[in-house]
Amino acid sequence: MAPAQLQHRRTHNLLLIKKLLDCRDNASPFTLVIDSLAQGARHLLREVIVRGKKSKTRTIYLSFETLKIPTGVDVSVPAHSLDVQGLQRELSRHLKDPQQRSILIFDSLNIFLHYPSVSPELPSILSSLISPSTSLVAVYHSDVPVPHDATSYSPSSLTLLKYLATTIITTHSLTHVLAAKQARQRSLAEPVFGLAEEKEGIIVGLGSNDRRGTVIEMEYRRKSGRAVHELFFLPRRRSKATDSLQGKGAFIENIMLLDDHPRYKVAGAEGFDLTSPGAGEGEGIDSTFNLGLTERQRRDREGVVLPYFDAQNEGGVGEGGRILYEMGVEDDFDEEEDEI
Amino acid sequence: MSAEKALPPLLTQYLRLPPEVSLSLVTSVLGASANWVLERYLIAALAGPSRHGEETEAGAGEDTRVVLVSWMSNWDSWRTEIRRTSGLDIAKLAQQHRFAFVDGLTGLLDSSNHRVPTKEEYSSGEIPIKQSPQSIRSPGTTPTVLNMSPIDPAPRKQGNLSPGPPELKQDSRSASIRRPVKLPAENGRYVLSSDSLISLENTTLRAKEFVTATQASSEDSKEPRVLLILDQPDLLLSTTQDPSKCFPALLSTITALSQLQYVQATVVGVGADPHLTAAATAELDREEAAIRAFSPLESHHSAFLMSLAHRARVVFQLRRLESGWASDVSGVLRVSPGGAWDSGDEEVASNEGVEGQEKEMLYCVKADGSVKVFERGAGGVG
Structure with missing residues (x-):
């Protein structure tokens, strides 16, 4: 605090x-x-x-x-x-x-x-x-x-x-x-x-x-x-x-x-307080990794639509399987594979 | 002297009479009886003058008298038990007006009297004393006007407290005739004729009068101090038909008794078995559904017990050994400060030390009635 x-x-x-x-x-x-x-x-x-x-x-x-x-x-x-x-x-x-x-x-x-x-x-x-x-x-x-x-x-x-x-x-x-x-x-x-x-x-x-x-x-x-x-x-x-x-x-x-x-x-050492539990959460963890996220990473992560959300959208049940894939710029489209 | 030997050294500091009006609670469970603690209180008070004959400082040598009200055992069993453990003869002490015994058990379930006084009747004093006038005005006791302690300026039932012969109603006269045991009051033995709280209060009052009666004649100006021991008054809760009326009235009777003149300390022994405290535990956890599920006796007993604990200066809690039966340990005794341990800061400075300190000890009641009290881990030495 x-x-x-x-x-x-x-x-x-x-x-x-x-x-x-x-x-x-x-x-x-x-x-x-x-x-x-x-x-x-x-x-x-x-x-x-x-x-x-x-x-x-x-x-x-x-x-x-x-x-x-x-x-x-x-x-x-x-x-x-x-x-x-x-x-x-x-x-x-x-x-x-x-x-x-x-x-x-x-x-x-x-x-x-x-x-x-x-x-x-x-x-x-x-x-x-x-x-x-x-x-x-x-x-x-x-x-x-x-x-x-x-x-x-x-x-x-x-x-x-x-x-x-x-x-x-x-x-x-x-x-x-x-x-x-x-x-x-x-x-x-x-x-x-x-x-x-x-x-x-x-x-x-x-x-x-x-x-x-x-x-x-x-x-x-x-x-x-x-x-x-x-x-x-x-x-x-x-x-x-x-x-x-x-x-x-x-x-x-x-x-x-x-x-x-x-x-x-x-x-009680630092950072724990009865009146506002969780005030010191996430701080004070000593590690060589950076466990935190930057602001941009956090925004991107929130933007991801998980597949099960999509499945709920239309029809959903009984429509059969679908592959959801959005191509990125680095992807190479392979026609032969698509025909199979 | 064997009375001195009967008192475990670790306990003596707790058994001393407190400096002011107070209440102590002794709780027991099935298998860990509180009898020996109450006995030790009694012995400590009665053996006092002979032990501290020389050193009269700090009130240790003062004249202490005991009134014992027992709902668990009768005169004979107390007498045998105390003589066995300490060599004191309570009959002889009763002759010296130092001890009085009120038997709550023998006349408790007298079939002629099963009506329980309600709180209203109780406070308005409608119920007459169910004792014959002869026993109230015994030739041995001087009929002095009773004084309530100054704390209680407006004692209720003023009429009933007067020593004159009370007006007897028809039914109560027949009740007094049917009393199973009739004892002349001079020997310091009384019998409660019913479970009515009025008779409890009046009989205890007369017993207290009996033990303080010699005071008027003796020339020393020292005031007598009375130790009042109530052995398992919770029995009344289970024998009355309406515990909801009985429990607050019983509490206020105990409060009134412990505030009588000369009564220095009151010791109450009450059962604290798990099913009797379960309602209080649920209350503490605020389990609404569970609270409602308890029977009236369960909830009233636990309310009675917890209320007493809140009034008590010190609480003795007896329980069995958690690890099971052992030949050299009878149980665990925990002494804790009760809700009223801290009644003022005046005596803090002097008493901040041993008295009232919480402590947990083991005890062993031997076959000859003697008790050994020792710290955890210190057993097996003797």
Whole structure:
């Protein structure tokens, strides 16, 4: 990839993801975070909370499955003990003030979908929560089955959520991403982890929930409908030690493009890129032959009509055999041979 | 001491109680039972004070009590097994209010009570407690007002949590009379009278009250810490008639139980056999057709299992040896960080090291109940 293009991506996409994680200017009203046991979304949610605190946005945390609410949350709602109506009442109480910007965090949509009467009405429930001052960040565990009415024609919940979301963030483990890249470089099948291994008794793969940080795959949908796709790496924050060093409230911007991650760069040599596969194709083959074509050779080759095209033209079947030969200048016409 | 010997050195770091409220998941498959891991958790918690009598730093010597809810074995088998492996007598510990046992198996399929509470009934608290008032207000326990943990400011079923005698309906009184085993509550043994989740929650609550009851009288100000062990609650999914109602309610019951006051850690043992996880695997691959083909039990069990794994700080996965049977290896134990391993950065600096590190080990359960845990390739030495 050209360095200028990378630089361009770096500036634009980093700005974009920062805007998304900050939930600034209502950049994405509904962010869907798809995680799995390979890399949970907790770290990402904490990052959203930290950034919310920095930008003085109120964070409302709906805990369906979190036992210990992360620090820095302004309002926590014990959603696991409420039913849908109770939840809506509780939320409308917190979202009264339209001036106050808030981020609503669902720590798991899967359990929510199991509530009676939620599954079919999910779009209306979710959109009732979104307002110009409120954005929604919801986690969906891709490996937890949710109920689906087999008789109905309605799409599955995940399909629906993906359709509704303005941004889809998928989390990956750095270990797994590096292993997959290395395998690709050697044209090997990419390794699978966890449940996908389909080994008896394994639900969490080796290298899951990487301690170094989270690989984030972002798909941001612009208003025009065009999607921006990018991979980032979000390192873990070094807790209190750094806090006390920097003074309270110091905030270090640490998200980077995955391509800039030192380990990822090493894992893949030049010319292979996840976002545009095949960019480096045809280059870098060392041989004494010239395998390429010149422009003229290529045009000539395209101009050749292959015999089976001709056979399809007229009659075709049942017309008998024909010899198709166009004489070149160097050919010597032999009459005797023609008479045979 | 033999209790100390019963704990494999490689595992001790994982069996220590975590610094904060958390959940651990132990998955097993047919042929690689999770029983010994749960036992080791129990032994590590109960043998604690005698082991760390001198060094009380880092909470190691703190008073830990255990509530064991088992759907797989009864009191006698647990008692024999634990005495055999560690020399600890759980009956004696129960007398000291350090251990309580809830039997989920014996009364589970009591034919007088087959109705499953729905989620609505469950959350509105319509279902009364199916225990006799005498057993709820036992003379040994002081009737203190129960406190939910501060995380849960609005506990549902406030009425049911009050220690006063609950209003009993006609049918539930007959159910309580027909309970197969009637035990006085002071000895720390309880029996779940049905598969209702309300009775599970209330009985566990009383068991927890029982183990923390001595706290009020003792003069030291140290708070007791309770380890809650749930042995195969997934049995409830297969015994109820409507698993789709049962599974989210069971999850929220487990969440509520693990957030009770003093409950420091919850350990849940669940089966993870291939057919029980197949629905989750298909979900991951987005095989739409395959997802629909699963039976309700399959999909709910795997949803239950995966949801727990997402809540867990650490996941112990037991499986058989891939290469087949061996006389000196019973199976493989993989310890992985679960979905909630990273609950905050505060403790990262201190804990970044051994605790929660993923690891794969081999284990061997011997005939005398002792367990050897060793790295791959390090077996056969002893």
